[in-house]
Amino acid sequence: MRLRSRPSSSSAQGKQSRQYQDSSDEDDLLSISSDSDYIGNSDEDVADEVVNLTEEVVCSNRTKRNGGKKRIETKEDQGEEEEHVDWVMNEVGRGGEVDAGYLQLIGRIEDRKKIREKNQKKRPTLLWEIWEEENDSWMAENYPNDPDFNSQDELVTETAQPPSDLIMPLLxxxxxxxxxxxxxxxxxxxxxxxxxxxxxxxxxxxxxxxxxxxxxxxxxxxxxxxxxxxxxxxxxxxxxxxxxxxxxxxxxxxxxxxxxxxxxxxxxxxxxxxxxxxxxxxxxxxxxxxxxxxxxxxxxxRKNVMPPKEKCQWCGKSFYEQKLSVHQKYFCGPDAVKTAKQSKQQSKTGGKPSKLKKNPIEGDSEIDTGKRGRGKGIKHKSETDAGSVDDSACAGQDMSMRKSILHSVKxxxxxxxxxxxxxxxxxxxxxxxxxxxxxxxxxxxxxxxxxxxxxxxxxxxxxxxxxxxxxxxxxxxxxxxxxxxxxxxxxxxxxxxxxxxxxxxxxxxxxxxxxxxxxxxxxxxxxxxxxxxxxxRRTKKGRAADLALPPRIVTLRKDSLDVKEEDYYTSLYNESQAQFNTYIQAGTLMNNYAHIFDLLTRLRQAVDHPYLVVYSSTAMARRESTNDAGSVEQPCGLCHDPVEDPVVTSCTHVFCKSCLIDFSASVGQVSCPSCSKPLTVDFTANDKGDQKSKATIKGFRSSS
Incomplete structure (x- = not known):
């Protein structure tokens, strides 16, 4: 009989010296020397090695159960150790090769068996314990079979003839x-x-x-x-x-x-x-x-089985009952306090922290019941609010009686x-x-x-x-x-x-x-x-004989950006890099990983086409918020005087309408005078200068 070790993934091949890991984790593999070191050993030496290895497994398991702390061994512990050693010796004494991983598996199975025996003294054996014992027995029998996780497409000998209503022949x-x-x-x-x-x-x-x-x-x-x-x-x-x-x-x-x-x-x-x-x-x-x-x-x-959503009294948004409590605890309301991690997260609306609603003025019933939220569908009268509460209560009572059509049949x-x-x-x-x-x-x-x-x-x-x-x-x-x-x-x-x-x-x-x-x-x-x-599971490679597909032809084509596209991508990359560096300097990188994914998505879209970024819904919303906040008079980007008859380009630069028309007619270019990006502007706005009009281009629809 030879004692053979299965090298762990972390151990380097070719080591001939005997090694034992110092970790107290019972799941760590114990690596010992290769088979060549034991060619001349007698059966007594092999038995000693098995005993030593088993003692280390038992000691590791005991340390694991004690939370990694050593304690004084009692006679009861020594008795358990001797029983465990005898049990493992009986298992390996049948002859053949045994590896360290299998011995550790036997140790884990024995530990679970002892736990079950202790529980059986307090209560009857439970069904899940019987299934656990069946799994342990199956593992002990099938563990020596090295699992090849890459094996696929095993040939199944049994086949069935297709049904008569199927007119397509099956492979x-x-x-x-x-x-x-x-x-x-x-x-x-x-x-x-x-x-x-x-x-x-x-x-x-x-x-x-x-x-x-x-x-x-x-x-x-x-x-x-x-x-x-x-x-x-x-x-x-x-x-x-x-x-x-x-x-x-x-x-x-x-x-x-x-x-x-x-x-x-x-x-x-x-x-x-x-x-x-x-x-x-x-x-x-x-x-x-x-x-x-x-x-x-x-x-x-969602409409027929799940409970109805409840509206937040501060913002008017609808949430389920459990999420509403979390929303009001951390994000909304006068008593909402964000955690340290939440306070580091940057808002997608531009990085400014959201303002909480003020507590309603006491005694003012109109403010208390009406204008609390900005969401759609918020009632502004106390009578309608009371009615909506009653309706939701009735809906909650009828929810158990209603059921989805698809969920109403077997x-x-x-x-x-x-x-x-x-x-x-x-x-x-x-x-x-x-x-x-x-x-x-x-x-x-x-x-x-x-x-x-x-x-x-x-x-x-x-x-x-x-x-x-x-x-x-x-x-x-x-x-x-x-x-x-x-x-x-x-x-x-x-x-x-x-x-x-x-x-x-x-x-x-x-x-x-x-x-x-x-x-x-x-x-x-x-x-x-x-x-x-x-x-x-079968793959095309494994069943190539059944499929008889022609050979696959892979064609690689290398494309490159033109001058304007490359300039736009470079400017966007520098902007994204600057935003990324601000997260690093503030120490909030891991709190804003969603924004980092947004930056990467914008760069990928810019490689496909710059308009995917310029006319995206996010960019449009950002321009609208900028235009809404443009109550302060801005200078024209060409004459540098207070803007008259303002026109906002797709890149959010403001010019006088007459200045921009004259500039475009004289120079003959369609790029922005300030940033040299493709110039897109809507001259069809009203005479007062509709700042909320979206910049669009013919034949292009805003993307997400």
């Missing part, structure tokens, strides 16, 4: 998907994630699944519904249709592909989008495909196209999608993971994978899908006693440890147990 990998998807809908997952690379026909594959399942259901049960899953709320009526949720630009694509690749008249399609959409639940039962957009689902959920199947739209679990769009009910759920996305592992949770939560999408209570068998910060609706324990399984065993270890220790355990668990059971 081999698409037939493999069809067979895999049919099995998935009969499994406990009741769905999955199709993460094929863009351009490999995810839409056609999803259509093939719907038609194949409908054909199979008609053959067995004489209905398009096949073995429906139990519904969480039995009162919802079930419909046979498949709800397809996609971006607005993909609606026409779904409709056209269903018409092109299926038998004419075999499918009825309803596009549920727009202001004139039919809001009738009975209509859904007549269609096979109901296609809608993420914005439509979010709008119906769909046979829900398909999310471009499923990364719901990667933010806290957004209203994600909440609206997660509130939908169906028998089967599918997510289509070429990029299910874009920035961090936590984005996968939204898809896991959508599929309702047990136990990874649930919140569990540490003291009872309570489990919920959505976390409540106030109190748990299913048990008397506080919300702080609940934990998210995904965060505890997947997201947090990877974020804190990376590819070592518990982070590596989480990666193995994520790839080989979770994603392997719910996700299928």
């Amino acid at each position: 081999r990998y698409q037939k493999e998907w069809l067979a895999w998807a049919l099995k998935q809908e009969e499994s406990t997952a009741r769905g999955g994630i199709l993460a094929d690379e863009m351009g490999m026909g995810k839409t056609v594959q999803a259509i093939a699944l719907v038609l194949a399942k409908r054909e199979l259901g008609q053959a067995i049960y004489g209905s398009s519904l096949l073995s429906p899953a139990p519904c969480t709320s039995q009162e919802l009526p079930a419909v046979k249709g498949t709800l397809v949720i996609c971006p607005v630009v993909a609606v026409i694509q779904w409709v056209s592909e269903i018409d092109r690749f299926t038998t004419k008249g075999s499918n009825k399609i309803l596009v549920y989008h727009g202001a004139n959409r039919v809001k009738n639940i009975d209509k859904f039962a007549e269609y096979d495909f109901v296609i809608t957009t993420y914005s439509t689902v979010e709008a119906e959920y 769909w046979n199947r829900i398909i999310l196209d471009e499923a990364h739209y719901v990667k933010d679990r806290r957004s209203n769009t994600t909440r609206a999608i997660l509130a939908l009910e169906s028998s089967f759920k599918w997510a289509l996305s070429g990029t299910p993971l874009q920035n961090r592992v936590g984005e996968l949770y939204s898809l896991v939560r959508f599929l309702q994978i047990v136990p990874y999408s649930y919140y569990f209570c540490k003291d009872c068998d309570c489990r919920v899908l959505d976390y409540s910060s106030s109190e748990c609706p299913h048990c008397p324990h506080k919300s702080i006693r609940h934990f998210c399984w995904w965060n505890r065993y997947i997201a947090s270890p990877i974020q804190s440890q990376g590819n070592r220790g518990t982070g590596r355990d989480a990666m193995v668990l994520l790839k080989h147990k979770i994603l392997k059971s719910i996700l299928l």
Whole structure:
């Protein structure tokens, strides 16, 4: 038997000396010498090495549990250490090679086992503890398999024939998907994630699944519904249709592909989008495909399911109840006090701090109830204000009785196209999608993971994978899908006693440890147990034989700016650099990172075309605010006298109208006399000089 070490990512290859890390973290890998140093060692020497290594793991674990502080060992600690050493020796005494990472995994599993045994003395074993033990057993069996996170496009031997209503022939990998998807809908997952690379026909594959399942259901049960899953709320009526949720630009694509690749008249399609959409639940039962957009689902959920917003009495803006308290605590009202970080943030309106509304004068009922806010729709009479409060109260009472049309039925199947739209679990769009009910759920996305592992949770939560999408209570068998910060609706324990399984065993270890220790355990668990059971991904490179695509030709073209464009970009770059330096000198760089992104965006737009910056909505608003504040008389940029019949150019310079006309006629150029930027001015203003008229150019529309 040989003791073999797995080198950590931070250790340099080629070291032959024996090393142990001094870190007290139980997840740090212990690196020892290579195999060549132990060729001549006897079995007794190997046993000593195993004991020494195990003692270090146990000592590291004990230090970890004590918060990094050393304490005097008791007889009980020594007994636990001896039991742990004997247990590890029994594990490695079966023969074969053992690495340090595996020994540390065994140590972590043993620590969790002892914690469970202590809890079992106080209360019965909970369901989440049983699942934790199953995960530990799975990790102990599968850890020696080195996870290759780059392996893809594994050939699936089982295929399925396309349905008869599909007139387009399927490629081999698409037939493999069809067979895999049919099995998935009969499994406990009741769905999955199709993460094929863009351009490999995810839409056609999803259509093939719907038609194949409908054909199979008609053959067995004489209905398009096949073995429906139990519904969480039995009162919802079930419909046979498949709800397809996609971006607005993909609606026409779904409709056209269903018409092109299926038998004419075999499918009825309803596009549920727009202001004139039919809001009738009975209509859904007549269609096979109901296609809608993420914005439509979010709008119906926000209007019918979410509680109404409340208006701030100081500024008139509408907020939800929780956000309103934060708004009035830090930003608005006489008692609002910004934190030190918030005070360093620069306002987008020009860097000046916003002025708070003064406290209403006591005894003046008209001021107190009327002119408090500047927002639209603010009432200016006490009677109307009182009526609006009553209306909002009635709306809040009726909110529980109303429900969105899409959320009022149980769909046979829900398909999310471009499923990364719901990667933010806290957004209203994600909440609206997660509130939908169906028998089967599918997510289509070429990029299910874009920035961090936590984005996968939204898809896991959508599929309702047990136990990874649930919140569990540490003291009872309570489990919920959505976390409540106030109190748990299913048990008397506080919300702080609940934990998210995904965060505890997947997201947090990877974020804190990376590819070592518990982070590596989480990666193995994520790839080989979770994603392997719910996700299928193929790439064009891996399935080149099936696609038979012509070779890709990449053509590089180098463009350059002309003299005027380069001058404008240089001036904008210098201005952005000066603004960036002010943040550095003031020490507020990290408090204004959003403004830094704005500066970079402006530079990128200037490379495309200067008008994207000059005529953007932000620049227009800045010019209007400058013109509104122009009550002070300004000198003309040409004659340097007080301006007469003022004209404001697109670059916010002021000239006399006659001076600017004479200058343009004499010189014959169309650049500003002050800054040499392209000159654009509106001479159609009234005689009084309308300072609020926007500078426009023919054929150009203001961008965002």
